[in-house]
Amino acid sequence: MIATTRHLADGREIVYFDSVPTPREAVDPRDLPPVATRSQVRWDPLLGEWVVIAAHRQTRTFLPPADQCPLCASTPARATEVPEADYEVAVFENRFPSLSTEVDRDVPAHAEGNPLVALRPGEGRCEVIVFTSNHDRSFADLGAERARLVVDAWAHRTEALSALPGVEQVFLFENHGEEIGVTLAHPHGQVYAYPFLAPRVQKILGQVATYEGDLFADVLAAERSGPRVVAANEHWTAFVPAAARWPYELQLFPHRRVPDVATLTDAERDAFVEVYLDVLGRFAHRFDEPMNYISSWNQAPVHAGREQWWLHLQLFSFQRAPGKLKYLAGSESGMGAFVSDTSPEGAADALRAVVVP
Template sequence: MIRTSRRLADGREIIYFDADGSVPEHGAHDVADTRDLPPVSTRSQLRWDALLGEWVVVAAHRQTRTFLPPADQCPLDPSRPGRPTEVPDGDYQVVVFENRFPSLATAVDTDVPPTAPGSPLAELRPGLGRTEVVLFTSDHDQHFAGLGRDRARLVVDVWADRTAALGAIHGVEQVFCFENSGEEIGVTLSHPHGQIYAYPFLTPRVERLLASVRRQREATGGDLFAEVVEAERSGPRVVAANDSWVAFVPAAARWPYEVQLFPTRRVPDLPALDDAERDDLAAIYLDVLGRFAHRFDTPMPYIAAWNQAPVRTGREDWWLHLQLFSLRRAPGKLKYLAGSESGMGAFITDTNPEDVAEQLRAVEVP
C-alpha cells in the first residue's frame, strides 16, 4: 500500500492510499488545494453524566456542517476545473482526511472550566481526539458492496493503518471505524464514505462488553467471547463463513436485520489481522453487504461498526468483531427507536433472529 500525506488549504491532513504497484495518473497526488478556507475551529468538550457514568461529547459548532447537497455539488468527489472539493486531486483510490467539522480534534480548545455551570458533578474536559473521513472510491454513485475485492481489501488495510496511527495519539483510548449508509440512517453526504473516531475515553458499549467478559470469567472461569464464537459457528444463525471468518445473526439481535462478523482467531483489532485474514474479511464482508443490498427491492440502509480493543486496557480480553445492522424491518417500513428503546434502552425486536438468518442465506447475490 502506498501512502501519500498532503495538507488542505486550512491545514488539515489528507492522506491518499493507493494499492501497491499502482501509479496515480496525476503523479504523487501533488495537486494543491486552491480553496480559501478559514482555519478549523473546534470547541468540543466532554461532559460527564454522573447518573449514567458516561461521557457525552458536546460539539455545538457542527450545526453548520454540509447537509445533503446536490450530487453535482458533493464535497467528497474529486476536484474538477472550476469546482475544488475536499480532495484536490482529480482522481483517487482511497482517501482519508481530517473532518472539517470535527466532533473531536487534537487542536481543540483546552480552556474549559472544571464543571458545567451550576452542576458540580458534571465534570468537563476538552474534546481531545481526532475524527477522520474515509472515502472508499472516487465514484460518487458506487457503494461498498460494489467495490470489488481488491478495493475492499485496500480499505481494510486503510482501516488498520489509521487504527494504529490514531491509537498512538496521546490521550486516545479507543479507535472506532464505521460506515453509515442511507439517508434513513442519517447520512448527510451520499458519496460512499465512512468515518473514524479516536475517542479520549472508552465508549459505553466497550465498557459493558468488557464487564460481561470479566463477570463470566469470575463466575465460571470461561472465556465469554470464545464461547459465543464457538457456539455460533455451528449454529442455525450462520449467514456466511470462510477459512478465517464467520458471519451470523446474534441470538439476541436488537435490530430487524443484524449480522456480526468475527474472525475465528482471537485478535484485538484490525492491525493484528494477517494477510490471509484480511483477504477473507474483504470477501465475506462483500458477501454479507450484497445480501443486505438484495434482501428487498432496494438496498437496506445500514451501520457497519467495528468493535476494536481499547488502546491500553482490556486488550487481552477482547475479540475483534463487526456489527452490521439495519433499521429496515420490511419493504417501506423502518424500526423506530421509540419509547422503550430510546427512553429505557430496552430493545423490542420486530423480527426473529433465526428467520432473519434463513432469509439472508437465501438471498442470491449477483
C-alpha cells in the same frame, strides 16, 4: 498499499491510499479558515458515561446535490475536499469534527451549577474515509481489490490514531442510507479517536471480567455451530446474534483472537473482504431497494482491556420490511430496552435465501 500524506488549505491532513505508486502532488487552492472547535466531553453521573457536546456541527454540509459533492475528486472548475483529479481511497481530517487535537482546552472543571458533571476538552480526532472517487457506487459493489485497500486504510488509521496522546479507543464505521442520517451520499465512512471508552466497550469488558471462562470464544463457538450462520470461510464467520436487537443484524468474527484491524494478517484481511462483500450483497438484495445499514467495527481499547478483547464487526439495518423502518421509540430510546420486530432465526433464514446477482 502506498500511503501518501499531504495537507489541505486549512492545514488538515489528507492521506491517499493507492494500490500502485501514484504521484500525489495536487495542491488545495481553496481559501479556508482554520478549523476551530470548542467541543467538550461531559460526564453523566447517573449513567457513568461521557457525552460529547459539539454544537458547532450544526453548520456542517447536509445532502448537497451530486454536482456539489465535497467528496468527489477536484476539477479545474471546482475544488473539493480531495484536491486530486482522481483517487482510489482517501482519508482526511473532518472539517466539522466532534473531537479534535486542536480543540479549545479552556473549559471549566464542571458544568455550570452542577459539580457532579465533570467537563473535559473534546480532544481526539475525527476523520472521513472515502472509499472511491465514484460518486454513484457503494461498498457492496467496490470489488475485492478496492475493498481490500479500504481494509488496509482502516488498519493504517487505527495504528496512527491509537498512537495519539489521550486516545483510548479508535472506532471505524460507515453509515449507509439517508434513513440512517447520512448527510453526504458519496460512499464513505468515518474514524473516531475517542478520549474515553465508549459505553458498549465498557459494558462488554465488564461482562468479560465477570464471566467464568472465555466469553468471546464461547459466544463464537456456539454461534458457529448454530442455526444463525449466514456466511463463513476459513477465517471468518458472519452470524445473526441470538439476542439481535435490530431487524437485520450480523456480527462478523475472525476465528483468531486479535484486538483490532491492524493486527489481522494478509490472509485474514482477504478472507474478511470475501465474507463482508457477501453479506453486504445480501443486505442490498433482501428487498427491492438496498437496505440502509450501519457497519461498526468493535476494536479493542488502546490501553486497558486490550488483551481480553476479540475484534468483531456489527452490521445492522433499521429496515424491518419494505418501506418500514424500526424506530427507536419509548422502550428503546427511553429505557435502552430493545424490542425486536423480527426473530434472529427468521432473519438468518431470509439472508441465507437471498440470491445476489
